[in-house]
Amino acid sequence: MSDSDKSATQPGLKFSIAQKIGIFFLIPVFIVAAGIIIYDQKLADPGIIAATGFVVVIIFLVSVYIYVRKLVKKQYDAYLRMQLMAITDESTQLFTRKHFNDLFQGELARAIRYGRAICCAVIEIDGYKEIKEKYGNQISDEIFQETAESLKDDLRVIDVIARDDDRFICLFPETDIEPALFVSKRLRSVIEGETFETGGDDGLIGITISIGITESKPGSGGEVDIFKIIDIADKALTLAKEQGGNRIEFLSNSSARAA
Template sequence: MVLHIPTLQLVCVFVFCLMGLLSIHAWLRETRERSLAYLGSMMLLAAAGMLLTGLRGLGIDVVPLVLANVLLLLSAGMNWTAMRVFAGRLPHLPGLFAGAALWLLLCLVPAFYGSMSTRVSVYSALVTAYGVLTALEFWRSRRQLEVAYVPALLLTLLHTAFYAVRAFADKGLAFDNALSGSGQGVSFFSLMLFEAMLYVIGIAYVTLAMVKERAELRFKAAAFSDALTGVGNRRAFMTRGERSLLDSQRRGAGAALLLCDLDHFKRLNDTYGHQTGDQALIAFGQLALANLRPQDVFGRIGGEEFACLLPETDERQAVQVAERLRRGFSELAMLEPGLLSVSIGVVTTQDVGHDLSRLLSEADQALYTAKGKGRNRVQTRLRERCASSLC
């Protein structure tokens, strides 16, 4: 089958333009994802470069040989930058322009400019280098991405491998061979055009999929996070808490629940203002997180009410944790000593079983008892522990 290279190049230009404009459109709808802007720019630069390569044989070889390849190398740099930005890193401008700058310098050397095979090898090596850098961005950030990055990594590795092979195997395509669709270099050049279209379509799709997945994770995190304190909200606490209790019950392990309520919170707001009240809530949230283990479940479940579920914890250990929270909160230097305090109700699964709703109900009764006995106390189902100044 005779392949008409100019037609294939024109198809490439249209595909690159279409995918580039769609990526730019997606970025305009989700402006936080700057990687889409770089990705769209990559495709549009590739379209321009591919269009200029079709100007061979018109007596202006400096355009297809120099300017076209500069644009194509800038496109490869943009591809690397897009994935770098997606991974949360800043663009590296010297690296972005290094390939194009090196090409311009080499084109000043007559031996390089006059050798098609050398130009093909150097261009392919530069694209390979950008591909390696792109793959390294994925690998370096694999633990932080939290999205399915493997398809993008595989596409990048295949794209990189193709140009690594081309650097040694392809000697270039003569202009007459390109017009006739036969002769040395036609098959490899045609394969390169097909590979370029498949890569652009594939990387656009998987990048949009990663962006969508990350947006969904952000929305999910926002839905499960308390906007003021940054800790889990009631929904997050109930979801994680029930899962933790099921796991504890399956393993035959116990757990404890701490229900914490900041004392005289309305009076604090009325006297010092709501900003001070908000600071007190934030401070307690930070204090609790600093004193809890990674496997503990913590959240703000009401206005000034927080809950902590401590797996593999008995009553004695739970009371120790509660006392640390109570003392730590009362010793904060936000206000005058004695103005900040918290009452805490403590129950365990040994007392009421592994039902979260019942644990909360029983802890609420213990908390109510602590409030009735003067506040600033840790109260279990059977006994209370209070600040030494109040005992």
């Protein structure tokens, strides 16, 4: 093995925090010690030695400041990553249901405060259970992940989407039902136009989604509890599936409207 190969395979030297701080202390100590030796031998002017010591101290302090600043930033970045992992589904990179509930609570409080509408939708891949049974977990997971990415990409910036087990749940803040239906129709159309690789004899397959959606207008007699609002959207989804899937159902109180 050549020297270059050896150097490529050998790991670089790594120092602990204590070792790095020790090195920072040792460098100026050696420099000052050398200055003392030179001074004792009367080979240098005392003023030069004093100035050198001052410069060494400044360099040392700046070095410590830079190192500590980098260390703090590294720890802060790690903290942010941990925070993001706590609210994000690892498989789809969508928000978790728990974080969605927290965001929903905040948006509903805002809607109540300003008297604005808010819409919620529950989305499910039609026949996803059968897809999982026929093609296995790996293929079904890939289909679910790609669907999640497509849904997220085609939502508005203000909209919130999260994973809820084997389906999706979406929030349309400060949005009346008509704009929410428009976005939902676009989502259904986008997914209907996509194909997914199964890796088997079936080759590419297409999927569809069903969407149940509801609107809440605080102050107009509508629900002001997120779980009741989600429950109405879930009932609308059930209605859409019972009607054959690949459709959107809007449910408000006891009335329903197909889209």
